[in-house]
Amino acid sequence: MKKEIVFILNGEEVKVEVEPEWTLLYFLREVYGLTGTKEGCGYGECGACTVIINDKAINSCLYPVLEVEGKNVTTIEGLLSKDGELHPLQKAFIEEGAVQCGFCTPGMIMAAKALLDEKEKPTEDDIKESIAGNLCRCTGYVKIIDAIKTVVGGR
Amino acid sequence: MEEFLTIGKRIPKRDAPQKATGSAIYIQDLKIPGMLYGKILYSKYPHAKILKIDTSRAEKLPGVKAVITGSDTPTFKFGFFKDNPPLKTGKVLSMRDELAAVAAIDPQIAEEALELIDVEYEELPGIFDPLEAMKEGAPILHEGLKSNILKLPWRLICGDVDAAKADSAYIVEDTFSTQWVTHCCLGTSGCIALFDMNNNLTIYSNTQIPSLAQRNYIDALGVFGLKNKRVRVVQCVIGGGFGSKLDTYAYEYIAILLALKARKPVKVVFSREEEFFATSPRQNTITKISHGCTKEGTLLFREMEMILDNGAYTSWGATTPSVMMMPISSLYKVPNIKYIAQCVYTNNTYSQAMRGYGNPQATFAIESSIEQLAEKAGIDSYEFRLKNANEPGEITPQNFKITSCGMKECIDAVVKKLDWQSKKGRHDGRGVGMASLIHVGGGARVYKSDGCGTMIKIDDYGKIDIFTGSSEIGQGSETIIAQIVAEVLGVNVDDINVINNDTDVCPWDVGAHASRTTFVAGNSALGAAKKIKAQVLKIASKSLGESPEVLDIRSGVIFSTKDKEKSISLGKVLRNAHYASGGKMLMAEYFYDPANENFDKDFKGNLSVSYAYGTHGVEVEVDRETGQVKVLKYIAAHDVGKAINPMLLEGQIYGGGLMGLGYALSERMVFRDGRLMNANFLDYKMLTAKDIPPVEAVIVETDEKDGPFGAKGIGEPGLVPTAPAIANAIYDAVGVRIKDLPITPEKILKALKEKEKGEKKQ
Numbered sequence: 001m002k003k004e005i006v007f008i009l010n011g012e013e014v015k016v017e018v019e020p021e022w023t024l025l026y027f028l029r030e031v032y033g034l035t036g037t038k039e040g041c042g043y044g045e046c047g048a049c050t051v052i053i054n055d056k057a058i059n060s061c062l063y064p065v066l067e068v069e070g071k072n073v074t075t076i077e078g079l080l081s082k083d084g085e086l087h088p089l090q091k092a093f094i095e096e097g098a099v100q101c102g103f104c105t106p107g108m109i110m111a112a113k114a115l116l117d118e119k120e121k122p123t124e125d126d127i128k129e130s131i132a133g134n135l136c137r138c139t140g141y142v143k144i145i146d147a148i149k150t151v152v153g154g155r
Numbered sequence: 156m157e158e159f160l161t162i163g164k165r166i167p168k169r170d171a172p173q174k175a176t177g178s179a180i181y182i183q184d185l186k187i188p189g190m191l192y193g194k195i196l197y198s199k200y201p202h203a204k205i206l207k208i209d210t211s212r213a214e215k216l217p218g219v220k221a222v223i224t225g226s227d228t229p230t231f232k233f234g235f236f237k238d239n240p241p242l243k244t245g246k247v248l249s250m251r252d253e254l255a256a257v258a259a260i261d262p263q264i265a266e267e268a269l270e271l272i273d274v275e276y277e278e279l280p281g282i283f284d285p286l287e288a289m290k291e292g293a294p295i296l297h298e299g300l301k302s303n304i305l306k307l308p309w310r311l312i313c314g315d316v317d318a319a320k321a322d323s324a325y326i327v328e329d330t331f332s333t334q335w336v337t338h339c340c341l342g343t344s345g346c347i348a349l350f351d352m353n354n355n356l357t358i359y360s361n362t363q364i365p366s367l368a369q370r371n372y373i374d375a376l377g378v379f380g381l382k383n384k385r386v387r388v389v390q391c392v393i394g395g396g397f398g399s400k401l402d403t404y405a406y407e408y409i410a411i412l413l414a415l416k417a418r419k420p421v422k423v424v425f426s427r428e429e430e431f432f433a434t435s436p437r438q439n440t441i442t443k444i445s446h447g448c449t450k451e452g453t454l455l456f457r458e459m460e461m462i463l464d465n466g467a468y469t470s471w472g473a474t475t476p477s478v479m480m481m482p483i484s485s486l487y488k489v490p491n492i493k494y495i496a497q498c499v500y501t502n503n504t505y506s507q508a509m510r511g512y513g514n515p516q517a518t519f520a521i522e523s524s525i526e527q528l529a530e531k532a533g534i535d536s537y538e539f540r541l542k543n544a545n546e547p548g549e550i551t552p553q554n555f556k557i558t559s560c561g562m563k564e565c566i567d568a569v570v571k572k573l574d575w576q577s578k579k580g581r582h583d584g585r586g587v588g589m590a591s592l593i594h595v596g597g598g599a600r601v602y603k604s605d606g607c608g609t610m611i612k613i614d615d616y617g618k619i620d621i622f623t624g625s626s627e628i629g630q631g632s633e634t635i636i637a638q639i640v641a642e643v644l645g646v647n648v649d650d651i652n653v654i655n656n657d658t659d660v661c662p663w664d665v666g667a668h669a670s671r672t673t674f675v676a677g678n679s680a681l682g683a684a685k686k687i688k689a690q691v692l693k694i695a696s697k698s699l700g701e702s703p704e705v706l707d708i709r710s711g712v713i714f715s716t717k718d719k720e721k722s723i724s725l726g727k728v729l730r731n732a733h734y735a736s737g738g739k740m741l742m743a744e745y746f747y748d749p750a751n752e753n754f755d756k757d758f759k760g761n762l763s764v765s766y767a768y769g770t771h772g773v774e775v776e777v778d779r780e781t782g783q784v785k786v787l788k789y790i791a792a793h794d795v796g797k798a799i800n801p802m803l804l805e806g807q808i809y810g811g812g813l814m815g816l817g818y819a820l821s822e823r824m825v826f827r828d829g830r831l832m833n834a835n836f837l838d839y840k841m842l843t844a845k846d847i848p849p850v851e852a853v854i855v856e857t858d859e860k861d862g863p864f865g866a867k868g869i870g871e872p873g874l875v876p877t878a879p880a881i882a883n884a885i886y887d888a889v890g891v892r893i894k895d896l897p898i899t900p901e902k903i904l905k906a907l908k909e910k911e912k913g914e915k916k917q
Contacts (some may be wrong), residue, residue, distance in 0.1 A: 026338060035179015035184035038394075040341045041427040048341055052404065076177035086176070094171040096804040101629030103175025103341035103394035106639035109175060132845045137339050137395050138629050139806055140813030141844040 007068045010078030018065045025049045025060040027076060036076040036106050043072030047134030050107035051075045056131070057114035063141070076106035083137070088151045089113055108134045112148045122152060146152035156464040159743035160709075161638040161648055162864045165802035168838075169634045169653070170392070170627065174709030179392040182345040182361055183424055188305060190347065191220050193413045193423040194265035195406060198247040198254055201502040201829030202296075205245060205274065205359065208255055212271035214503050218264035221417035222272070224255045229413050231378040232402055236469035238297060239505075241408035248296055249502050250829050251433045255404045258413040258421045276844025279682070283829050284442070285464045285499035290708045295909055296467065296500040303500040309760045313484060313552030319456035323447030327527040330443050331520040333878075333896045335464075335824035336817075337436035338509055339841050342394015344434055345424030348410040355385040356411065357415030361393050361435045363400040363626055363665030367602075369658050370413065371403045379415060381449055388655035396628035397814075398508035399434055401668050406433070425726045426612035431834035435507030436824060437471050437557075438464045442520040446527075452534045454543045456491035459483055459520065465498040465506060472506025473498045475513030478599075482517045482875075484553035485766070485799050486523070486544040486593045492552050504828045508668065512813065513772040514594060514875045515818060519896060522879030523588035526886065535579065536883070540591060547770065547857075554759045555766065558569060559867070561794030562591060562768040563716040568792040569772030569852045579887060584779060589772040590876035596859065596867030597765030598749045599669035606748035608662025609677045609683040611640065613691070613741045615733060617725035619644065619651045621683075624664025627655055630870055631803040632672045636680045638799055639863055643710030644691075646725065660742070670767065670868030673799065675749060677863035682745030690741055695728045749861070765859045766868045769793035771812065771876045774824035775846075775884040779907060782900030784820060785887060786824065786848035797865030801854060804869055808852040811873015815840045819878035823897050 001015040009032075018027055024149075028034045028051070037060060040048030044059040051060045051073040079087040089109050092098070099105050108131055115122055115130035122130070127148045136144065173179040210222040224604060225242035232240050243252045259265035282296070284290040287299050288303040296303055321327065323761055347359040356376060362368040365388045372386045393400070406423045412419040425433065445458040464472050476496035483494045529539035539565060549557040569575070569589050578587045598605040610622040627633040637651040664676065692703040695713040697704065699721045707716055714722035732739045752760035774788040789811045798804045821840035825832040835841045858865040878896055886892045891906035 029184075032176075036179075038181070038342070039183065040343075043427070043835070043837055046341065046427075049558070080176060086172070090172075092176040093175045094167045097167065097806050098164070098175045099168055099171040100631070100806055101340070101342065101395040102170065102179055103181065105174045106177045128844045128847075131845045133584060135339075135341065135841055135843065137341055137397070137814065137841070138810045139849050140809035140811075140842075142809040142813075142850060143802075143806055145844065 003066065003067060005069045005072060008072040008076055011121065021062055022065040024065045024068055025122040027065040033154065034075050034077050038103055038106060047111060048104050050110040050134060052110055052114050055110055055114065055117055057111045070074060073137040076110060077148065085153055089116070092147040092150045096143050096150055098139060098143040098147040103137040108136065108144055116151060120155060124149065157640060160645065162799055163643045164640060164800065165739065166634060166648055166800055168631050168803060169637060174376030176848055180327060181342050182391045183342065185347060185359055185391055187349060188349055191260060191417055192262040192265045193258045193410050193421045194262065194269050195253050195257055195409060196255040196269045198250055198252040200247060200276055200278050201250050202279040202668065203247050203276040204279060204499055205243065205247060206277055207250050207275040209273040209703045210255060213257060213268040213761045216264065218260045219257055219268045220260065220419060221258040222255065223412050223416060223643060224267065227270050227428050229378050229380065231375050231408065233408065234468055234470045235473055235905065239468035241412070245693055249504055251504055252681060253409065256409045256413055258417045274758045281829050283501055283503055283826065285417060288501050291548065292414045294690050305473055305498040305500065307473060307498055310498035311480050311484060311494040311553065311773050316456045316458050316491045318489040318494040320447055323455050324450040325528060325532045326445060326447040327524055327531055329524060329527065330397050330441065330893060331894045332438055332441045333516045333519055333522055335436050335439050336828065337431060337434065337824055338397040339394065340395030340397065340399055340400040343425040343427060343430040346407050346410050346421065347420055347422040348414040350414055351419035354381050356519065357389065358407065358411070359389050359391055360407065361400050362388065362390065363396045363628055363668060365390060365626060365658050366663045367494060367666055368403050370454060375408055375411065379432035385873040390626060395629045396667060397510045398512065398668065401508040401666060406704045410831060413539045418908065428834045431839065432504065432831040435470050435472065435505055437509035438466065438506030438821055440516040444520045444524045446524050448528055448532055452532045452539050452542050454487055454489045457483060458493045461496040463496060463498045464501055464502045464503055466501060468505040468671050470505055470507040470803065477754065479513040480553060481513055481595065481762065482521055482593055485545070485551035485555050486518065486521055486591065487540070488545060488549065490536040492653040503826055510814065511871045512745065514871070515878065518590065518592055518875050519878045522876060523882050523892065523894065525804045526883045537575055537589065541566055545593065549790065554761055556761050558861065559796060559856040559859045560766065560768055561857040564855045565770035565794055566591065567791050568855065570870060572771045572790045572851065573774055573788065573855065577769055581665035582888065582890055583772065584708065584888055585776050586884045586886065586888025587772065587774045588754055588880045588887055589770055590883060592768065592875040593769040594767045594872045594875060595763035596674065596767030597753055597761050597763045597861055598671040598675045600751040601669065602665055604748055605671065605751055606746055607664040607679040608744065610662055610742065610744045611683045611687045613687065613725065613729050615726055615730050616651065617729065619646060620654060622654045622661050623653060623676055623680060623872050624662045624665040625655055625672045628667050629844045630672065630807065631800065632637035632676060634803060635673050635677060635799050639677050639680050640684040641679060642830035644688055646711050648709065656716065664795040670870035673866050674765065674862055674868050675747060675885050677866060679747035681863045683743045684748055686745055687741060687743035690743065691725065694732050695723055698728065698731060722810050726744040726880040763860045765796065766874050767794060767869065769872050769876065771880045773884045775881065775888055777885055777903065779889060782903035784898065786816065789848045789850040790853060791850065791873065792853035792855060793869060794857050795869050796856050796859035796862045796867035799864060799866050805852045807869045808873045809850060812850055812873070812877055813842055813847055817878025818874065818896065819859055819881040820897050829838070870909045
């Protein structure tokens with residue numbers, strides 16, 4: 001049985017019919033066509049599907065879509081400004097060499113954004129903690145952490 | 156020093172904006188109209204007779220469009236030994252054996268259909284330990300064979316080891332073992348296969364070897380009754396490679412067979428669990444090693460015997476001993492070498508290439524043993540290594556011609572940065588350790604060709620398209636190639652477009668393996684760029700009334716070096732060429748195949764035109780109560796020839812180093828009777844951001860004469876010496892040597908206890 005839900009997705013109100021068993025990730029990728037959010041494992045262990053729900057970084061692969069009713073959801077697609085400007089984190093990831101195969105990148109950026117939204121000047125430990133649930137096989141995390149630090153340093 | 160425009164600059168990866176905004180299209184993201192979803196039924200047992208497969212219930216499920224098994228598809232075998240059919244008949248040999256496959260209108264229906272397939276088995280006893288499988292009287296896995304030991308002649312003899320033993324003042328002998336580990340690409344494997352009305356195949360793929368995979372698919376189509384058909388391989392953005400995509404796999408042939416039967420595009424994408432158990436990992440090894448040296452510490456011989464678990468079928472894993480011969484014969488100067496390796500069939504998963512291609516397993520044994528020998532000879536292991544270090548101009552026992560070699564500089568850098576002399580030998584719970592590496596740095600002649608083609612064209616506006624055979628798998632080849640061409644043609648990197656993912660338009664290449672892309676594809680692009688530049692300057696010389704020799708290009712403008720007033724834009728030259736009567740388009744092609752050699756029958760020959768070196772050093776702290784190892788400092792020094800892009804280069808070193816750290820300390824595929832027990836990220840312990848130590852990359856430039864702008868390969872070296880460096884540091888810290896990877900706290904505690912017991916007895 002489909003159910004109608006209303007929530008904010010990347011700054012715009014959406015009203016959609018969803019199946020109760022759908023995860024938010026399934027809805028985003030397979031129904032709504034937002035494929036920037038990745039599925040790396042499907043059970044909340046790799047963080048590739050990280051989105052921000054009401055200011056918190058969440059694994060969307062475990063999150064029932066019904067639960068987003070009335071909430072504010074931001075995906076990687078929602079980070080660009082209205083005129084297409086990159087978010088400072090996206091800029092830093094690109095310029096600091098934090099992107100290799102790129103599969104973890106959207107989730108990594110969303111996890112980092114949730115941290116930077118919460119804390120003005122997070123420490124290196126805060127940064128590591130914030131992305132500890134996001135696996136990356138290419139970079140060894142070094143340049144990812146550097147990129148996030150660059151944004152913090154620019155504040 | 157020459158001033159470069161783009162070489163040596165920290166230029167961001169060209170595909171990074173797409174990846175950082177979520178707009179890059181991976182196989183997971185791609186949908187083709189009318190596409191079906193394919194799913195695979197795997198064996199329930201590691202070794203069994205297949206008595207019956209009944210697919211009738213699955214076929215009746217609404218939404219199911221095709222069901223296939225081995226008995227209703229043509230017999231075709233793939234892999235290095237052609238011993239692996241995409242769908243098994245008669246017998247299954249491992250838990251990942253494919254029995255049947257389904258294509259349906261959505262993935263859930265396909266999944267459901269798998270549950271409706273009834274298979275009757277007769278379980279057979281399995282063999283999971285290569286040592287057991289080697290024993291006389293052991294059940295033979297593959298019918299028609301007399302032994303489970305693969306018929307592969309891995310045997311390298313240089314000099315006279317027996318005589319060297321007699322001459323040695325000090326000899327050490329020990330056994331080391333390594334574990335199964337897997338690539339853990341964040342993007343799982345997958346493909347989409349579709350046929351046109353003429354039965355030509357297009358396959359969207361993650362492969363690292365588009366040209367070779369194309370050939371495999373063409374061969375398969377021939378067997379499937381489609382001879383002389385075209386195959387187009389299109390690569391999506393690839394979510395990690397690390398060697399995992401150097402062969403073609405059953406799932407690809409299954410997608411092709413399903414697409415053929417259903418007459419619709421079929422997508423097969425692995426779940427994470429499948430990615431763990433149904434892709435081919437780095438195999439476990441057991442290595443007996445012996446080293447000897449003179450009283451003064453000059454190495455005299457190295458003798459190694461190795462047993463490798465091949466698993467149930469034969470892919471490239473069985474050939475890793477050929478690459479292991481490289482460190483075995485040529486890491487440090489060792490005049491006398493003996494190496495014998497045997498690969499053994501078992502009912503485990505089957506092994507394939509993984510970053511380093513055997514080198515990590517071999518180097519773990521070698522560098523652990525070197526440390527033991529230095530101690531026995533009473534020489535600081537740093538001095539011991541320096542004394543025996545490789546040097547430029549050397550010809551090694553395997554006939555490798557060493558051109559540039561920065562090994563001593565790498566060792567020195569580690570010693571200095573770790574404050575080695577004051578920290579080594581304190582045995583106070585803190586310790587330092589190091590290990591070096593050699594790897595191919597100028598391609599590797601694994602196949603008859605080690606070549607790569609490039610085509611370049613310039614359009615009316617001075618923009619450049621490069622068509623390269625090389626594959627971008629996240630390592631940054633696209634950016635490196637653009638930098639090389641930009642440097643030659645005097646244009647901005649942003650004016651260059653790199654096309655590298657479509658066999659219909661891209662030239663031939665052997666693949667993204669052996670750390671060869673910067674060197675081979677880079678040299679290929681360099682050659683093509685030089686050719687097209689000559690053409691451009693020739694045409695411009697007519698317009699400018701100057702001879703081509705005095706012309707050059709900067710920022711897209713051709714100018715006379717004699718008279719700066721004389722200049723013309725690149726676009727204008729092109730328009731002149733196109734619009735002139737008897738016009739001409741500007742295009743150039745270049746095929747580069749390095750002057751390296753296939754091994755001869757004795758496994759000797761100059762495998763690569765250049766060799767990469769490096770030394771890793773670590774400082775660790777070991778908790779004697781818990782066995783926990785904390786890496787306090789990690790220095791990774793690499794001779795890279797020339798850093799074309801230091802930022803991307805560091806990315807390879809950090810990424811490799813941290814993958815090596817996982818190999819050393821935490822990663823292990825746990826098999827119980829052929830079944831993978833930890834096919835998920837919770838139980839397979841990849842390092843997280845919280846686990847990484849402070850790490851520093853040291854780049855040593857040695858200007859390789861054959862490299863593009865002096866560069867050599869760096870893709871694999873970063874993880875080769877990590878594990879022995881860690882093992883050596885742990886020994887320095889608490890006096891126990893762990894000889895079996897990964898080095899877990901349990902193993903350290905056990906070794907500490909045994910050591911304590913031994914000391915009490917004394």
